[in-house]
Each structure stands twice: as structure tokens, then as C-alpha cells.
Amino acid sequence: MTLIKWNDDLSTGVGFVDNEHKALVNMINELNDAMLQKHGKEVVGNIISRMAAYARNHFEHEEKEMKACNFSGYAAHKKEHDDFIAKVAELKTELDEGRIMVTTDTMKFLKSWLTSHIMITDKLYVDSFVSHGVH
Ligand code: FEO
Numbered sequence: 001m002t003l004i005k006w007n008d009d010l011s012t013g014v015g016f017v018d019n020e021h022k023a024l025v026n027m028i029n030e031l032n033d034a035m036l037q038k039h040g041k042e043v044v045g046n047i048i049s050r051m052a053a054y055a056r057n058h059f060e061h062e063e064k065e066m067k068a069c070n071f072s073g074y075a076a077h078k079k080e081h082d083d084f085i086a087k088v089a090e091l092k093t094e095l096d097e098g099r100i101m102v103t104t105d106t107m108k109f110l111k112s113w114l115t116s117h118i119m120i121t122d123k124l125y126v127d128s129f130v131s132h133g134v135h
């Protein structure tokens with residue numbers, strides 16, 4: 001089952017951003033499938049690790065461009081990124097230690113965080129990126 005379907009509301013119009021967001025959406029959908037198919041914590045944990053690494057690279061990419069554009073919302077935006085990375089790291093640790101499982105609530109959190117971050121926070125830098133020729 002596709003948890004997040006890509007649609008125009010998720011598009012920022014900035015090419016590299018949309019491509020990286022699509023990859024993150026695919027990984028969250030892959031994680032959702034693994035959960036529904038009741039895969040073990042090795043399979044699930046591996047997907048979370050890949051998603052976390054990809055998210056970290058994507059966030060660094062955005063942060064580098066925000067800095068280059070002198071974007072005024074940089075600090076608040078970076079804090080959202082850092083909080084998400086910390087939350088996913090905590091989730092992975094709890095999973096590894098057998099204290100939690102990935103559930104539909106976990107998936108709801110990931111879906112809600114990514115879609116609202118894209119549609120609200122990421123869209124704030126778009127004008128700045130476009131005016132600085134970032135695409
Ligand atoms: Fe696309 Fe700010 O993450």
C-alpha cells in the first residue's frame with residue numbers, strides 16, 4: 001500500500017529538492033510495506049538506516065543552499081532537520097534494543113512530518129532559491 005502518493009502539493013518546483021523528496025517518499029513507502037508485511041527488525045532497521053542517511057544528506061544539501069542564499073529562516077529550518085534526525089535515531093535505537101516495533105503510528109508520524117515539513121517549511125526558501133538561481 002502506498003502510504004504517501006507524490007502530488008503537486010508536495011512539489012517545490014526546485015529540481016534537486018523535488019528529486020530528493022521523491023526518494024525520501026519512496027523510502028517511507030518501502031518502510032510502510034516492510035511493516036505491513038511484518039518483516040523483522042533487521043529488514044526494517046536497514047530501511048530506517050538508509051532513510052536516515054539519505055535524509056541527513058538531503059538536509060545538508062538544503063542547508064548549504066540556504067546559507068549560500070543568506071536565507072533568513074536558516075536557523076529555524078535547521079532546527080527542524082536536527083530534531084527529525086534525533087527522533088529517527090532514537091526510533092532506531094529503541095528498535096535495535098527490542099523496546100519498540102515500527103507501527104502504523106510510527107508511519108503516521110513519518111508521513112505527517114515529511115509532508116508538513118515540505119509543504120510548509122521547505123516552501124519558505126523557494127523564492128530565495130529561485131532568485132539566486134538555485135534549481
Ligand atoms: Fe526538504 Fe527541509 O527538508
